[in-house]
Amino acid sequence: MNRRLSISVLFAAALAFAGCDKTSSDQIAVGEFASLTGKEATFGQSSHEGTVLAVEEINAGGGVLGKKIRLLTEDNQSKAGESANAVNKLIAKDAVVAVLGEVASSRSLEAAPICQGAGVPQISPSSTNPKVTQTGDYIFRVCFIDPFQGTVMANFAKKTLKAQKIAIFTDVKSDYSKGLAKFFKEGFLKAGGEVVAELDYNGGDKDFKGQLTAIKSKAPEGVFVPGYYTDAALICIQAREVGLTVPLFGGDGWESEKLTEIGKEAVEGTYFSTHYSPEAGGPKAKAFVEAYKKRYSGKLPDAMAALGYDSAMILFDAMTRAGGTEGAKVRDALAGTKEYDAVTGKITINQDRDADKSAVILQVKDGKFSYVETIAP
Numbered sequence: 001m002n003r004r005l006s007i008s009v010l011f012a013a014a015l016a017f018a019g020c021d022k023t024s025s026d027q028i029a030v031g032e033f034a035s036l037t038g039k040e041a042t043f044g045q046s047s048h049e050g051t052v053l054a055v056e057e058i059n060a061g062g063g064v065l066g067k068k069i070r071l072l073t074e075d076n077q078s079k080a081g082e083s084a085n086a087v088n089k090l091i092a093k094d095a096v097v098a099v100l101g102e103v104a105s106s107r108s109l110e111a112a113p114i115c116q117g118a119g120v121p122q123i124s125p126s127s128t129n130p131k132v133t134q135t136g137d138y139i140f141r142v143c144f145i146d147p148f149q150g151t152v153m154a155n156f157a158k159k160t161l162k163a164q165k166i167a168i169f170t171d172v173k174s175d176y177s178k179g180l181a182k183f184f185k186e187g188f189l190k191a192g193g194e195v196v197a198e199l200d201y202n203g204g205d206k207d208f209k210g211q212l213t214a215i216k217s218k219a220p221e222g223v224f225v226p227g228y229y230t231d232a233a234l235i236c237i238q239a240r241e242v243g244l245t246v247p248l249f250g251g252d253g254w255e256s257e258k259l260t261e262i263g264k265e266a267v268e269g270t271y272f273s274t275h276y277s278p279e280a281g282g283p284k285a286k287a288f289v290e291a292y293k294k295r296y297s298g299k300l301p302d303a304m305a306a307l308g309y310d311s312a313m314i315l316f317d318a319m320t321r322a323g324g325t326e327g328a329k330v331r332d333a334l335a336g337t338k339e340y341d342a343v344t345g346k347i348t349i350n351q352d353r354d355a356d357k358s359a360v361i362l363q364v365k366d367g368k369f370s371y372v373e374t375i376a377p
Contacts, residue, residue, distance in 0.1 A: 025067075026067055026068065027067055027068050027069070027070040028063075028064060028065070028067050028068070028069050028097060028319070028325055029070050029072060029094055029095060030055075030069055030070070030099075030315065031071075031072050031074070031087070031090030031091070031094060031096035031098070031099040031100065032051055032071060032072070032074070032099070032100040032101055033074045033075075033076055033083055033087055033099065033100075033107075033111060034047055034048045034073065034076065034101055034102060035102070035103065035107070036048060036073075036075035036077075037075055037077050037078065038076075038077040038078025038079060039078040039204065039230055040078045040103070040228055040229075040230070042229070042258050042304075043103040043104065043126075043228075044075070044078070044103060046301070046302050046304035046305040046308065047101075047103050047125050047126070047304045047307065047308035048308060049292070049296060049301075049305050050292070050301065050306060050307065050310075050312070051071065051100055051125075051308040051309065051312045052071065053291060053292060053305075054308070054309045054312035054313050054316070055069045055312060056295075058313070058316050064319050064320055065319060065320065065324070065325070074087075074089060074090060076107060078104075080106070080107075080110075081110070082107075083101075083107040083108075083111045084111060084114060087099055087101075087110075087114045087115060088114060091115070091118050096120065097120065097121075097319075097325040097327070098120060098121045098123070098315055098319075098327075098330060099115050100125070100308070100311050101122070101124065102124060102125075102127060103125060103304055104127065104174075104228075105127040105128060105129035105174075105179070106174060108122075108124045108127035109127075109129070109131060109135070112132060112133075112135035112136070112139045113135055113136075115138055115139060116135050116138050116139060118327075119328065119331075120138065120327055121138050121140065121315070121318075121330050121331050122138060123140045123141065123142060123311045123314065123315055123334070124139075124140070124141040124143070125141075125142060125143065125307035125310070125311040126141075126252065126275060126303070127141055127143070127176070128141075128143055128145050128146045128149055128179070128180070128251070129145070129175050129176055130145050130146060130147065130352075131179075133352055133353040133354055134352070137335075138327065140349060140353045140354075141353070141355060142307055142310045142342065142344070142355050143252075143275050143307055143355055143357070144354070144356075144357055144358075146176070146179045146180045146183050147183045149180060149251055149252065149273050149359060150179075150180050150181075150182070150183025150184040150185075150186065150251075151186075151187040152361075152375045153184050153224065153249065153250075153251065153273050154183075154185075154186075154187030154188040154191055154193070155187065155375075156273070156361060156375075157188060157224065157249070158192070159191075160361075161221070161222050161247055161249075161271075162221075163193065163220075163221035163222040163246075164192075164194060164221060165193070165194045165195075165196045165218075165219065165220050165221050166188055166193055166196070166220055166224055167196055167198070167215045167218060167220035167222075167223045167224070168181050168184065168185060168195060168197070168198045168199075168223075168224045168226075169201065169211065169212075169215065169223055169225045169227075170199070170200050170201070170227075171200070171201055171202065171203040171226075171227045171231060172201070173204075174203055176226070176251075176253060177203075177226045177228075177253070180226035180251050181224070181226045184224055184226065196218040196219070196220050197214065197215050197220060199211040199214060199215060201227075201231070201235075203227065203228065204230075206234065208234065208235050208238045208239075209238050212235070212242050212244055215244065216242055216243060216244045220246060221246055221247075222246050222247045222248070222249065223239065223246060223247075223248045223249075224249060224250065225249070225250045225254075226251050226253065227253055227254075228253040229253065229254050229255070229256040229258050229262075230258065232248075232250055232259060232263075233258065233260075233261075233262035233263035233267060235248070236248055236263045236267045236270060239266070240266045247270065248267075249271040249272060250270075250271075250272045250273075251272060252273060252274040252275060254272035254274075255272060255302055255304065255362070255369070256302070259364070260364060260367045264367075267364050268367075269365075270364050271363050271364075271372070272362055273360070273361055273375075274360050274361075274362055275306065275307055275359065275360065276302075276303040276306040276307070276343070276344040276360060277303075277360045277362060277369070277371040278300050279370075280371055280374060281343070281344075281345070284341055285306075285344070288343040289301060292305060292309075302369075303344070303360075306344050307344060309343055310343050310344050310347065313342065313343075314340055314342065314347065315330075315334070317333075317340065318333035318334040318337065321333045321336070334349060335349055335353065344357065345357050345358055356377050357377065358374050358375060358376045358377065359375045360372075360373070360375075361373050361374075361375065
């Protein structure tokens with residue numbers, strides 16, 4: 001289906017459902033799009049598992065507005081273009097009342113104009129690029145955004161790593177990477193640091209040694225790599241191979257068990273910022289950890305799982321407060337979310353439809369992610 005045709009179908013469906021409270025059946029249809037396969041599959045799988053757990057828990061408790069939640073999930077295969085196809089289907093064919101997704105900012109940005117045009121609320125678990133919610137007033141997220149994350153990591157580099165000179169290595173194919181690099185640089189310069197090298201790569205590349213050798217020649221005291229775990233692991237391996245031994249660190253895109261599986265000893269001692277740690281949190285977070293372990297054969301939840309859970313639970317809370325599932329009512333209830341007691345911490349949706357919340361710093365130690373500190377907004 002070409003884009004023009006798909007948009008036409010979408011708006012026809014949107015008009016058909018406009019103004020209707022879609023709770024007439026015995027179920028409420030909620031859509032989810034995620035990278036269940038492909039390059040960033042662990043992100044989508046974790047987020048999906050958290051979402052499924054939330055749906056199961058809410059349905060076990062009687063559902064929402066007396067109706068059970070029916071979750072319809074589409075796999076975008078981690079590919080550009082597939083998120084738009086998935087969300088068009090969920091809205092135009094499946095008539096979902098809201099959409100959950102995506103983890104990656106680039107894929108959320110594909111879907112957001114479609115949801116906005118149809119008047120269907122979209123909640124991203126963890127897309128941190130500011131442009132996502134700037135799409136319109138039906139687009140929300142339950143995570144912090146890159147200006148905050150970039151500043152957190154800039155201050156971490158300056159104060160904790162005691163680094164004065166930093167290099168930045170950016171994935172030019174990723175909106176997430178470019179945005180986080182920009183905000184990190186601004187924060188580091190403001191803190192009095194010096195950026196001695198800025199080099200680029202294309203996500204999915206296998207050979208980074210040329211750029212890393214160039215970075216090494218500038219003698220940085222650390223290298224900021226705002227990319228995703230598959231690339232970050234290879235970059236760490238090749239950095240060590242060319243003799244670049246200074247600390248490497250990144251953002252929440254690093255968090256996946258695949259980082260240590262691929263990177264092994266090369267990622268030991270590296271750091272990254274993220275949204276949550278099972279080692280930190282209050283009673284609700286601890287209860288979530290136990291429920292997740294029980295549901296998924298003893299596996300510990302990562303940040304994407306926790307955010308997937310939170311995105312679903314905040315949606316269900318908004319529907320309950322709205323007293324219905326009509327798009328504008330749910331949108332207004334989401335916008336009014338204040339101090340919601342989420343697994344990843346208290347969440348208030350601000351005027352930009354972003355979540356005001358803390359960040360967590362983790363370090364790779366003995367092949368595991370070890371909690372370092374929590375940074376408040």
